[in-house]
Amino acid sequence: MSGGVDSSVAAHLLLEAGHHVIGVFMRHGHQSPAVCDLGDAPASAELPIVRLDHKQGCCTAADAEDARRVADRLQIPFYAIDLNAEFGQIMDYFAAEYAAGRTPNPCVQCNNWIKFGKLFDYADSVGAEYVATGHYARLQTIDGQPALVRGIDDAKDQSYVLFGIQRPYLQRMMLPVGEYRKPAIRELATEVGMNVADKKDSQEICFVTSGRYDEFVRHRREGESVPGDMVTTSGEVVGTHQGIEGFTVGQRKGLGVALGERKFVVRIEPDTHRVVLGDRNELGRAELTASECNWLTEVPVAEPQRGLAQIRYNAPAAPARFTRLEGDRLQVTFDEPQFAVAPGQAVVCYDGPRVVGGGWID
Template sequence: MSGGVDSSVAAHLLLEQGHEVIGVFMRHGEQSPAACSTESTPGSLPIVNRLDHKQGCCTAADAEDARRVSDRLRIPFYALDLNEEFGQIMDYFAAEYARGRTPNPCVQCNNWIKFGKLFDYADSVGAEYVATGHYARIDDSSSEPVLLRGIDQSKDQSYVLFGIKRRDLSRMLLPVGGYQKPKIRELAAGIGLNVAEKKDSQEICFVTSGRYDQFVRRRLESGGESGDRSGELVTTDGRVVGRHDGIEGFTVGQRKGLGVALGERAFVVRIEPDTNRVVLGDRAALDASELTASGCNWLTDLPPEEPIECLAQIRYNAKPAAAELVVQAGHKLSVRFKSPQFGVAPGQAVVCFDGERVLGGGWID
């Protein structure tokens, strides 16, 4: 339970289905200043607002929201100290940016913690299932459960679940995946939860203040890595147009905050960690017709070695695109798109679908 509306309603729906529910909050140790709202309606619960205006999911303020919801639902509530585990995700996040890649800590959080450590905790208390408020669905109508997209296409989160273990699908419950988001808020309001109008999580939960590049620098320095990652800003034809303070301040496809004016729209086309150069170009330079990915995870039997048709999604908010998928040796894959895709970023996940079903995916090279 993150303290948000989705996990809160997920708990309510499970109770209605007759499950014995235990609420669990995962604390990562990063603190954000917060204040408790005094605005409430009769029969509703107070909500805790973060003063840094970032909407995360794992702060002490969110824990208070989750505890109040659990009290209202009359279910046990436990806050787990996962400082060390979240530390590994923060290290991954910083290391990827320092390598000129664009990390996705939410996917890794699902892999390592929400459907990793949380299963360990479930086993320790004799719980049969692990449930979350993700907008995705488990279809267990056949011999083996499969992961499907959520009904609400605008909120679908199946992309960030591609890395879970196939064997865990039989123990996963995703109660809100069969609903539209407005209905979830309506259900929350109907049972008197003030989180009904709480904003959705939109920020990296452990970056509680400042910018990503500042967090990365602090994290690397705390780990003894204080190398100079500043360098040149260059155009695709090799012309030097400026300097930057560190490659950790950039990601492929970025347009704003480049620190230089070229008289026309420019984007980050490539990041070169060996030279610390950030290469800028026009939008057309970001079109890619194919990609390779490593560290693959499959939620179905491995596709054949010959090409198969699929839909491939290259980032969370991207529209799935028609493509040809080829599975390669060494947990790798290649994808060839039917039409060029904008801003394929190394370090992000590519997830492959057969219609609504998640086949699997990997990390873009």
């Protein structure tokens, strides 16, 4: 229970279905000036409420209090578990990827390592059979096997960020809100009197409190940053930068140089510390490879499959042919070039609405 409307309604729906529900809040102490330190305070204890103006987070003290109040209203047990060490690993991954000229996706890793990783360990410790969250995705049985499929609400679908879950966990997952559209979830929250019915969705990465990824990376890596040149695809030096951690492929704003025409980051070179700028058409890629793949269906090696491939959370899935390679690798060839394919992001393959699997773009 993150303190948001989705996980709150998920708990309500599970209760309505007759399940015995235990609410769990993940605290890590890095997300805001107000640390999620519930300690052993009773459910009625007041916590300092600090709502940052740049986001509605998922792990602030205010969120912890919201989650606790919802649990009280639903009359279910509520626990805050300390995942400081695990979140530290996610932050290290985030900083290391940006410093290497890649674009990380900590939300996917949080799902892989924590929400559908460590929380299963916690579930086992309290004798819980399932782990449920408020993600907008669904679980179905296809050909006798559990399958992860897109949620009903296309605008909120989160199946992309769940591709890395270990396949055996699918049979122990529950995703109650995936059968609903977002307005219906808010209506349900209002009907049952939840104080989070109108709460805004989280928009920022919970541990980057300033909204400046480059500042976070430099701080996490103790100021370890190397300046370099801004160059065009023709090799012309047009400026300098303070570190490649401030850029991502496809970026147009905040480049720090004025060229009189729109330019995009088309490539980042960690070896030379160069950020390469070009026109939008230079961002197009017809194919990609990915590593550290995870498969949620049986995919034969070296046999191409037709389907859809999605290269980032807010991008539409595009028709493509994907081939599973040896060594947990993947090759994707698109029918039409895709723009701003960023190394470090996930590419997720679909068979219709079903998640087949995916990996991390090279």
